[in-house]
Amino acid sequence: MNDPLRAWHRLADTGVLLDGFHALKHALRFGAEVPVAVAVDRAATLALAGELAPDVRDTLDALLTEVPEAAYRSxxxxxxxTAVAALAVRPSRAGQLETLARVPRNAPVVVLDNPRNLGNAGAVIRLAAGFGATGVVTTGTLDPWHPTVVRGGAGLHYATAVERLEVAELPAGPLFALDPExxxxxxVKLPDDAxxxxxSERSGLSAELRARTDRLLSLPMRPQVSSYNLATSVAMTLYHWSASGGAPAF
Structure with missing residues (x-):
């Protein structure tokens, strides 16, 4: 690309910011379309790819443009x-919805009901990708493709379906909601289509989602401990699903 900075500014309003080497690495591994990628030190970035991600090194070699540090910081x-950044094309909403609605499912869909913390949402998407979950859905106002969420997810939005939906639009399947009661x-054995x-981190389940729930579940917790972090709760639940025989074959 002859002028990466011009291309960047042209795509900035619609592109997904991949912030750092690992986000770019993961996005490329899982099929993201990346029109522009820059690095302050191209040779060092390619050396890092050769060490940590040789599967994407050649792709990076063809894609990456070196820019001055001041330009990168702008x-x-x-x-x-790592002083690496890229812009990727966001998957279409239609494609995400098709993945979430596909039946039969061999892995659960994770729903974050009105989450508030962008970093927590990113961490959950990273967990879901690692466990092979079908997708992560958020309800409420938080955009699951916000740059801070993508940074927390280390680019793994491209490894699982990620979309924002209304409670009434949630995918089919038995709905299990986590609640202290x-x-x-x-x-409980969690089915693959769960x-x-x-x-949310502050107020728990909304009344609308609670009304749709088929079964309330709780995580083991020592008395007088108030709660777990949201990402920790998701990790424990997905691990329980996986350990009870639900893990898909990778």
Whole structure:
């Protein structure tokens, strides 16, 4: 690309910011279309790829353009230690919805009901990708493709379906919601087509989602401990699903 900075500014309003080497690496691995990528030190970035991600090194070699540090810093709100950034094409909403609605499913859909913390949402998407979940859905106002969420997800939005929906639009399947008043999750086998819902960090499950829930579940917790972090709760629940025989073949 002859003028990466011009291309960047042309695509900035619609592109997904991949902030740092690892976000770009993951996005490329899972099929993201990346029109522009820049680095302050191209040779160092390619050396890092050769060490940590040789599967994408050649793609990076063809894609990456070196820019001055001042130019790089003008493109990102928070410069990443690797001094690498890229813009990717966001998957179509229609394609995301098709993935979420596909039946039969061999892995759960994770629902974050009205989440508030962008970093937590990113961490959940990273977890979902690692466990092979079908997707992550948010309800409420938080945009799951916000740059801070993508940074927290390390580019793994492209490894699972990620979309924002209304509660009434949630995918089909038995809906299990995590709540302190629910039955112990350790006694329940979660089916592969489960929809696993988690309330917001402050107020828990919304009344609308609670009304749609088929079964309330709780995580084991020592008395007098108030709660787990949202991402920790998702990790524990997905691990329980995986350990009870639900893990898909990778």
């Amino acid at each position: 493109l990102v709100a928070r410069p990443h230690p 629910g039955e112990d999750v350790r006694g 929809v696993l819902a988690f309330g």
